[in-house]
Amino acid sequence: MKSVILGIALLVTASSALAADKLVNVTKLEYGKQWAFTKEEVTLQCRKGAALFVLNNSTLMQYPLNEAAEAQVKAGQQRAQSLDVILLDDANHPGQKMSVQPFRERAEKLCAD
Secondary structure: OHHHHHHHHHHHHHHHHHOOOEEEEEEHHHHHHHOOEOOOEEEEEEEHHHEEEEEEOOOOOEEEOOHHHHHHHHOOOOOOOOHHHHEOEOOOOOOOEOOOHHHHHHHHHHHHO
16 A cells, blocks of 8 residues: 555656746846846746746746736736836836836747747
């Protein structure tokens, strides 16, 4: 009986490892004037259901980057704060935040891999 339980536990662990989220670190240096975040480095993440998130590497807080991620947060499947919390103001467009489109595109590539 113990060996059956151990086998099931190992199978679950192996399955979780195969279904791991895809991540990539991006930096302000890479994006220059397109950089949209208050932090110098963040992690982009593709989760189940093509939900895209930005992670603040210093606090590990996550922020939804697309509608799928926002839906998971609203459904209580993920915990996250509003993306506006870490977005910079757009100096060229007063009253607006920086565009996150380049970061969405980069995160979407993670989902395709």
